[in-house]
Each structure stands twice: as structure tokens, then as C-alpha cells.
Amino acid sequence: MSDLRINFSKWMKTHFCNEYECLRGRATPGDEDAFPGLRLKWEREMGTAGWIGIGWPTEYGGKGASLDEIVGFNEEYACHGGPGRAGHIGETLLAPTIIAFGTEQQKARYLPGIKAGTEFWCQGYSEPNAGSDLSNIKTKARLENNQWVITGQKIWTSLAMDSDYIFVLARADEGSKGRQGLVFLLVKLNQPGIKIRPIKQMSGTSEFNEVFFDEAVCSHNDIIGEVGDGWKIAMALLGFERGASTLGQQMTFADEFRQIVDLAKSNGSAKDPLIRQRIAKSYAGLKIMRFTALRTLEAAEKGETTKEGYISKIFWSSWHRDLGELAMDVMGNEAEILVNGEYSKLQKLFLFSRADTIYGGTNQIQRNIIAERALGMPKEPRGGGTVKEG
């Protein structure tokens, strides 16, 4: 075990307690509205102690931690029951992008807030007509008096309500199509031209939001890369999620699994041979997820590119959806009852896991990606003309 992991474990023991106790295991997807204020405070606690951005190079205030150490850190965090991280989009996606492609001015302006756990970011990619087909975005940005002026709409924006900034993929060249003519902008959310509307999901909660831009502005300096680089930057950003958090996520899954097993034992459903088979298969899936993540991470450490990483998203999302269904069958008719009028953890898991197979690339898109990139099969044909709307 790395020194970093040992130190972090000690720190979690002494700091993740008392007032934070109620956050244990909370704020997972489907439970994102739990204790918003306290969670932001917890992020500051982490930031002050230097536990945000451990993988960043030391010159930007990071610890230059290796992939191995970051994996250990995430496992330790999950192990102690740390709550869903409010700042992960800024820390693990935007910050590496700024470090790789940003200007010195952008680094100086934005990295410290992320590192301190005081400034939160959300991702402005998807639009009502640009979901799986992301390059079809319509949100416009025009340069006017040294400012970018942005008009359009983003949707499915995670955690926008709790964020201070949004990075926006927008179309700068009027009339450009697809991946051409896009810009990647850093935009403050709290301004007159921006309105946020939460989307109430079938889980009753609102992780996702709509974000409306009506002549919203940011400085001409707040573009990463040049005009026309937007697509490249946007994709590079997604590439920074190298699966270091995967093993931590799996520990959350393991906790959920364990809860279902305990319930099956206490309510007698564990006597049902078919439930037993499903429990065993679920467990096998959980282990296989871990084995696959380790294969991928080890190859990445050695600088090799391997193909098994392509199965990660569809494998975990399908597994998690099955787990939700298993949870309901283990509960039996009790699954219907809202104790104290609210969805329980397992009910939220069941409902929210229907989104797992949609966001971040649907299972159908994942199969396209596997077929085309891992198996080298022909690419999907692209529509030639425009389809009339309405």
C-alpha cells in the first residue's frame, strides 16, 4: 500500500466524522440532493488538506500521484463511505484539460478554486437535439467587444444547481456543421444571461438540469484552444477519465450488493433458488468488473493500449440495472412501500439505474463504439440531409 494511501486513510479516519457522519454513503446517483450545503463544506475540508487534485503535477499544486496511487486513494475514499464528490467534474475532467491545453492565465485563474474545493464546475455538452449525436450542437457563440456572447440551450447538465461555472461546447462559425467550427468556453453560471431549470427525474430527484443561455457572456480569454478546436478539446476532456475512479465506484456497488444480500437473508428471499442464482451471478459480475478494471489500469501503467476497456461502461451500467431489479425482487411486495413517504436507497438505486444505461453514451452507442473501434467494423452511415422537425 502506498504512503499516500496510508496517509489519506489516517486523514479520513480523523476528519470524516462528527458533523460529516450523516454523509456516509450518501449523494450517490439518485441521491444527489442529500445535504447540499454540508457536501460543499466537505469539499473545502478535502481541499484545505490537499486531497483534491492529487494526480495533478506538483507545479499546479498537485502531488503528481501515479495512477496506482490515485486508484488506492479512490478505493480508500469509498472504503470510508465518503459521499459522492461534488467537485469531481472540475477536478478529474476540466483541470487536466486546462493543464494540457489551457493558457497560463487560465491555469492561474481556475485551478486554485478547483483545488481548494471552493469552485464547482459542470459540463455543457448535450443539447435537446444533440444527445448521442453530440456534434449536432446548435448553441451559438460570437465574439463581440472582446467577449464571447452565447445563446442556446444545454440539457442533462449534471449538478448545475450546485455549480459556479460551466464549460460549454458551442458553435462559433455560423453555418458550420458537425465537428467543425466549435469552441470550448469557460463560463460563469451566476449571470443574467443564464437560467437553470432542474429536471425532475423518475427517481424524484434532480441530478440533471437544463441550462438556458440568452446572450450570456465570458471573456475572450476564456476559450481553451482556438476557434475550431472545440471538438478536439471536448473529446480530450472525456479521455481524462481513465478509470481511476472505477474501482472506487465498484466499492459503492459492493456496498449496495451487500445490503441486498443482508436483506435477502433477513426476509427469507434467500431461500429461493432462483434468487440465489441471481445473487451469485451479480457477485460474479462485480468481481469481473474489478478484474477488467485492473487489466486496463495495468496496461495503462505500462503505456499499452488494450481493448478490454471498451466494455467497461456497458458492463457496469447493465450490471447495475440488473442489481436494481434484483433489489426489488428481493424486497418483494415491500418494494412498493415508501417508508416515511420517501424512496429508500434501494428504490432510488432501482429507479436511477435506468439512467446508467443512457448517460455517458447509451448502451446502443457503446455497442457502436465497440464494433467500430475494438472490432474494426464499418462506421455507421451519417444522414446526408436535414430531417424536418415538428
Add this chain to the structure above:
Amino acid sequence: MVYPFNSDHEMIREALSGFLQEWYENGKGPERIYRSGKAFDKEAWSGFSHDLGMVGVAISEDFGGSGLDDLGRVVVMEELGASLCAIPFLTTGGQVVDIISKIATTQFKKEYLPRIARGEIQGVFSSGHVGREKKCINSPNADTADFILISRLKNKLIEVVYLDASAPGLKINSKKTMDPTRSFCDVDWSKVSDTDFLLIGTVELDFFEDIISQSQIALAAECIGGAQKCLDMTLEYASQRVQFGRSIASFQAIKHRCADMFILIEAAKSAVYAAAVATEVEKTEAVLIAKAYATEAYFKVAGDAIQLHGGIGFTWEYPLHLFFKRARANRTMFGVPSEDYKLLADSILGDKS
């Protein structure tokens, strides 16, 4: 760290895959074996054991092998699975080598292991019900074995004994099987004189669990090799077959089915490699998962491969049915997947159903 394939493993993979490709793609495929009426490819065995020295992959270097671990055997089985090569490696290079290596005297090892490594003799392990019966049904590859290892109860101890296949009274009845590339035999030693058995050693009951575990990993490895070959053949076929004026590989219905095959295969590989390198504590569980998952994945993938090949996949001439039949055979060898999952559930839930 966790998946320590090293240069030795890579070397084995390369040499073996080259050998098997040459052997099978020049028309010497399993169909030839089928016509010969015997599930044993003598020439391939000679090349495999004598020229390549692969039987001894898990035999210690002191006794003429290459002393590689479970992972070495995984590589060999993956390649054999991809070619359906009808040779008794699983039985001879697996169980028999493991049993002799673990319990025989040095003298016995010196006498037998080098000859096994050179492919001069081969054997099988045929176990009655924990040694209570003097026969074993459905023992793979027994009809071509030169000797048979048997477990039997004697004075409340479990003995493992050696029996020469030519011993008077020994009956080995080879049965016709759906999968023509691996034989199943009934072995009956009830009429063999007691003096013909040679004691190798005595063991505890859990010794065999260990032996079976090793074989289950090897079997699971064969499954991922076979499944990968089925997917490769499907991709090749789909890229060449044109319908409606386009390659059928461009249809999403085909692409998505291939993607699902890939997901099953890669997940199964993760499970098998993990089982091969698992620590003592993790072993039982890891092997159950690997064997159950890989055998089910292979069967699903082989079936999908036939579907995606259309009519040709259903013919006798095209080799896919042989993979499908092997996949079916593997599903029930060393226990069925539902039994593995039952054992896993017992362990997770801490009770018995």
C-alpha cells in the same frame, strides 16, 4: 502485478499459434479427425509434445518441463481452444501432471514426468465416486491413454494408484460423442488384479478439489480461446458477405451482436486470468466464477456465431458446429454453471440452500 504475462508466456503463445495455424489451415482440421473415427490427432500430438515441448508446460524443469505456472497452461489452452486440436493436453498435461507432481515419489517423477513431457506416454485420471466404485463413466481421452490414475479407498485412506492401460481385465469403452474432438469413455477396473496397481500416494479428500480447480481454470481458458476464434471467424465472414448491396458487417444488428460477443469474451478473459493468478484464499471463488462465466460465454458466443453466419454456419462442412459442440460439452464438464453459482451463493449467503 495482477496479470503477469511475461515473455515466456508470449513465446509459448506465438509458437503454438503458429504451429496450430499451419496444422489446421492446411486442411488438416477437426473434420479430418472426425473421419478418422478417433478423437485423437496423433500427428498433432507428436508435434505439440515432441517438437514444441508443450505438454510439460506445467512440469517442473527438474523433470524435463518448462516449469510455468497456471498462467502458462492458460495460454496453451486458449490456443488449443481456438484450434479445437484433438489432443489430450487437458487430461495429460493437466490433471495427470498435477497429481504426479504433487504426490509421487521423486523416483516415480523421474521415471514418468520426462516421458510425459516428451509426449511418449499419456495418461488420464479416472475417478470413481471418491474411490468407492471400481469404474468411472465419461472419462475423457481414456481410450488413447497409456496409463490411468485411479483414486480408491483403502483402510479409510484415499489412495491414488497407477494402472497400465494394457493391464489384463481393464475395460475401456469409448463412446460416440456429439463433440467428435474429445472422446468420452467408460473405464472399468473391477476385474483387474490387485497386483497390477502401483501405489503413487495417499491423499486427503480436498486434494481432489485442488486438482479439479486447476482443470477448471484450464477448461475455462479453452473456452475463451474457442469463443475468440468464433468471434474472429464471424468478423471475417461478415466483412466479406454482401447483401442489399453492402457488407453485412455494416448493419447495426450484426455490429451490436458482435459487440455483445466481445463483451462476453473480454469479461470471461478477465475472470480466467484472475483465477489463474489468484492467491490461495481467493482461489476457490475465482475459479467458480471463471469456469461458470467462461463456459456460458463460450456457448452463447458459439451460438451467436452460427446465427451471424447464416446458412453456412449451420452446415457440416463449415467448422462452426464443432466449436458449438465443444462449447456445449464444456458447459457440463466438471459440473454445470448453475451448480457453480449455487456453490458461490452458498458462500456469499453463508448458508446452504
